[in-house]
Amino acid sequence: MNKDLIINALQKVREQKPLVVNITNFVVMNNTANALLAVGASPIMSHSKQEMAEMMSFAGALVINIGTLDSVWRPGMFFAVEQANENNKPVVLDPVGCGATKLRTSTARQLAELADNLIIRGNASEIIAMAGEKSQNKGVDALDSSEAALSAARSLVEAYNCCVVISGETDYVVNNEATHALSNGHDMMPFVTGMGCSLSAVTGAFAAIGETTGLAAAAIFAIAGEIAAEQSKGPGSLQMNLLDALYQLSDEEVLRRLNIKEC
Amino acid sequence: MNKDLIINALQKVREQKPLVVNITNFVVMNNTANALLAVGASPIMSHSKQEMAEMMSFAGALVINIGTLDSVWRPGMFFAVEQANENNKPVVLDPVGCGATKLRTSTARQLAELADNLIIRGNASEIIAMAGEKSQNKGVDALDSSEAALSAARSLVEAYNCCVVISGETDYVVNNEATHALSNGHDMMPFVTGMGCSLSAVTGAFAAIGETTGLAAAAIFAIAGEIAAEQSKGPGSLQMNLLDALYQLSDEEVLRRLNIKEC
Amino acid sequence: MNKDLIINALQKVREQKPLVVNITNFVVMNNTANALLAVGASPIMSHSKQEMAEMMSFAGALVINIGTLDSVWRPGMFFAVEQANENNKPVVLDPVGCGATKLRTSTARQLAELADNLIIRGNASEIIAMAGEKSQNKGVDALDSSEAALSAARSLVEAYNCCVVISGETDYVVNNEATHALSNGHDMMPFVTGMGCSLSAVTGAFAAIGETTGLAAAAIFAIAGEIAAEQSKGPGSLQMNLLDALYQLSDEEVLRRLNIKEC
Numbered sequence: 001m002n003k004d005l006i007i008n009a010l011q012k013v014r015e016q017k018p019l020v021v022n023i024t025n026f027v028v029m030n031n032t033a034n035a036l037l038a039v040g041a042s043p044i045m046s047h048s049k050q051e052m053a054e055m056m057s058f059a060g061a062l063v064i065n066i067g068t069l070d071s072v073w074r075p076g077m078f079f080a081v082e083q084a085n086e087n088n089k090p091v092v093l094d095p096v097g098c099g100a101t102k103l104r105t106s107t108a109r110q111l112a113e114l115a116d117n118l119i120i121r122g123n124a125s126e127i128i129a130m131a132g133e134k135s136q137n138k139g140v141d142a143l144d145s146s147e148a149a150l151s152a153a154r155s156l157v158e159a160y161n162c163c164v165v166i167s168g169e170t171d172y173v174v175n176n177e178a179t180h181a182l183s184n185g186h187d188m189m190p191f192v193t194g195m196g197c198s199l200s201a202v203t204g205a206f207a208a209i210g211e212t213t214g215l216a217a218a219a220i221f222a223i224a225g226e227i228a229a230e231q232s233k234g235p236g237s238l239q240m241n242l243l244d245a246l247y248q249l250s251d252e253e254v255l256r257r258l259n260i261k262e263c
Numbered sequence: 264m265n266k267d268l269i270i271n272a273l274q275k276v277r278e279q280k281p282l283v284v285n286i287t288n289f290v291v292m293n294n295t296a297n298a299l300l301a302v303g304a305s306p307i308m309s310h311s312k313q314e315m316a317e318m319m320s321f322a323g324a325l326v327i328n329i330g331t332l333d334s335v336w337r338p339g340m341f342f343a344v345e346q347a348n349e350n351n352k353p354v355v356l357d358p359v360g361c362g363a364t365k366l367r368t369s370t371a372r373q374l375a376e377l378a379d380n381l382i383i384r385g386n387a388s389e390i391i392a393m394a395g396e397k398s399q400n401k402g403v404d405a406l407d408s409s410e411a412a413l414s415a416a417r418s419l420v421e422a423y424n425c426c427v428v429i430s431g432e433t434d435y436v437v438n439n440e441a442t443h444a445l446s447n448g449h450d451m452m453p454f455v456t457g458m459g460c461s462l463s464a465v466t467g468a469f470a471a472i473g474e475t476t477g478l479a480a481a482a483i484f485a486i487a488g489e490i491a492a493e494q495s496k497g498p499g500s501l502q503m504n505l506l507d508a509l510y511q512l513s514d515e516e517v518l519r520r521l522n523i524k525e526c
Numbered sequence: 527m528n529k530d531l532i533i534n535a536l537q538k539v540r541e542q543k544p545l546v547v548n549i550t551n552f553v554v555m556n557n558t559a560n561a562l563l564a565v566g567a568s569p570i571m572s573h574s575k576q577e578m579a580e581m582m583s584f585a586g587a588l589v590i591n592i593g594t595l596d597s598v599w600r601p602g603m604f605f606a607v608e609q610a611n612e613n614n615k616p617v618v619l620d621p622v623g624c625g626a627t628k629l630r631t632s633t634a635r636q637l638a639e640l641a642d643n644l645i646i647r648g649n650a651s652e653i654i655a656m657a658g659e660k661s662q663n664k665g666v667d668a669l670d671s672s673e674a675a676l677s678a679a680r681s682l683v684e685a686y687n688c689c690v691v692i693s694g695e696t697d698y699v700v701n702n703e704a705t706h707a708l709s710n711g712h713d714m715m716p717f718v719t720g721m722g723c724s725l726s727a728v729t730g731a732f733a734a735i736g737e738t739t740g741l742a743a744a745a746i747f748a749i750a751g752e753i754a755a756e757q758s759k760g761p762g763s764l765q766m767n768l769l770d771a772l773y774q775l776s777d778e779e780v781l782r783r784l785n786i787k788e789c
Binding site for chain 1 (some may be wrong): 282289292297300305307308309311313314317322505510511
């Protein structure tokens with residue numbers, strides 16, 4: 001049962017406090033580190049080749065986010081994925097702005113090609129662009145519905161033998177065996193920068209304890225966001241309340257709110 | 264009428280959701296992205312030459328902030344301004360720490376020289392130093408009154424054929440045709456880092472929809488800050504409440520609070 | 527008396543508003559700048575060799591934090607410490623993740639070796655690793671008790687002729703003359719990223735006004751954190767409330783809560 005999977009995964013994260021290595025963008029480093037701490041994991045932000053082999057030998061997972069990509073950090077991302085592969089650790093890829101520029105699109109695809117054990121977490125426009133379909137994206141905000149990205153997600157699952165999470169009004173969690181639709185969350189969430197990035201980081205924590213489909217992380221994060229938004233009068237409050245909600249989230253609250261179905 | 268200009272500009276930003284490209288400092292990336300989202304715009308943080316030509320072809324405006332300047336990022340700033348020029352897009356320059364070091368002063372002036380369609384947004388010490396007058400600045404916080412920067416602002420308007428916004432207890436918005444004094448805001452605002460940087464980013468959103476004087480952005484931001492500070496017991500709350508206030512701001516509240524006069 | 531030292535130091539920071547130059551990690555730049563502003567100091571984040579000599583000529587202190595270390599920023603850290611030495615300014619070193627990788631351990635030691643006037647502020651695992659003892663650390667979170675780091679701290683005091691602050695459930699402030707135990711703070715604090723980094727930054731402000739033992743900063747910060755946590759339902763609120771508490775902190779509140787003893 002999905003409900004058990006989700007609850008058990010949350011308990012495992014809190015008990016095992018997995019170390020998650022993040023090469024992420026400058027905009028969201030603070031938020032993603034705090035989201036990982038709030039959910040019970042131990043974040044480390046690191047991008048130097050000089051320490052990545054050591055890092056990946058004791059880390060539980062690697063999260064790569066291409067949000068402020070440049071030629072200085074790019075090689076470190078590939079090196080980190082190689083180290084994750086060598087240590088048999090899962091990789092979460094957040095293809096921020098994929099489709100907006102050639103640099104981002106090609107880098108996202110090359111990283112996905114390289115990773116052995118991969119979860120891709122993006123918004124609809126990014127997933128569509130990554131699969132080579134036509135997205136309406138011009139920046140980093142989604143301009144396509146998450147449903148419109150379902151066939152693209154299935155292409156990515158096949159092309160990279162990976163799991164895909166599409167964030168949006170409805171989240172879709174797609175893998176070789178099933179597709180789940182999650183209807184939790186809140187429409188104020190896109191007004192806070194880095195919500196998707198934080199979900200990607202949290203997905204790394206769940207992957208580190210063996211939940212490599214992305215489903216549990218997507219459910220936990222959307223439910224926490226939903227609770228937080230209900231208590232918030234705007235995106236400033238929401239950013240703060242989200243961390244409190246992740247920290248406080250009880251099994252009962254998850255079970256009560258979870259709105260999931262298989263498609 | 265200025266009141267109509269301000270209200271109409273806010274409505275346009277919310278309707279058109281302009282994409283604003285930011286090369287900004289590491290300290291404020293999160294806040295400035297969130298300020299842009301809260302006011303209704305779509306932020307993207309990018310600094311790589313490899314994607315800047317594409318970015319500026321579909322963006323509405325460019326914001327350059329020299330807050331954590333170095334020799335790695337500096338060339339990307341000049342390249343981005345060239346791309347903005349080629350695409351006929353407005354550039355907002357935030358000369359953070361201008362006057363504190365030669366690197367910042369000379370870089371700010373060279374960027375201003377290069378930009379065709381320019382708004383400079385700084386504190387009094389930065390504006391004074393940029394114009395070559397004697398400021399009391401040693402760091403990034405203003406040690407001069409905004410009124411003392413008026414003649415410097417007028418020099419910059421002439422030198423670079425630009426608009427200038429001086430932030431301070433009173434904000435001054437200076438261009439070839441007029442000078443306006445804005446008496447909104449709150450004296451707790453300087454206790455939050457990056458308030459000026461966030462205003463610069465928001466100025467980019469308004470420039471993108473055609474309000475290139477800086478007046479509407481300065482008014483909207485100061486009023487949101489004033490509302491937020493009245494609800495805050497300290498700078499932590501203020502940072503959060505500012506985003507909520509930008510998100511919730513109504514035309515009526517703007518009209519009720521707006522305290523502007525032509526000098 | 528320690529109580530007088532702490533109260534007087536806080537008053538001096540608020541009156542003199544010392545300029546503190548920070549080369550710090552990308553995760554915490556915003557928080558540490560805000561903590562410095564909230565306590566009354568003036569932060570500047572700068573890492574470029576091109577401006578560091580000027581910066582250190584008028585700054586009150588230098589804070590070096592190796593949290594997102596790489597080969598691009600590393601040389602700037604050494605250059606900055608040299609400039610601090612030349613200008614006879616105190617240096618605060620935060621050895622983030624020391625022990626987790628060779629790069630961090632060796633860089634921390636080399637920086638400590640170089641600095642003439644040094645305060646080291648770290649968690650127990652970092653202090654233990656820096657002294658060459660066996661820590662349990664694998665990431666950036668402490669896995670050792672602060673008491674277990676006391677002998678390591680004393681080794682560092684001797685090796686580098688410095689002061690050491692160990693953060694943890696009990697904070698220890700160790701120097702050539704005495705060791706103090708501080709029992710303020712709150713166990714929710716480790717769930718917010720960069721709490722230690724913010725303390726290191728604030729330690730720089732106090733060092734700039736002549737309180738170079740680290741004691742006053744550790745006491746003020748722990749008491750502010752304690753007040754903030756009591757008002758917070760989770761780490762999101764705590765991050766916000768901490769800045770409010772630092773801003774609002776009264777002498778009476780410090781005196782009422784201070785829980786210090788000499789060991």
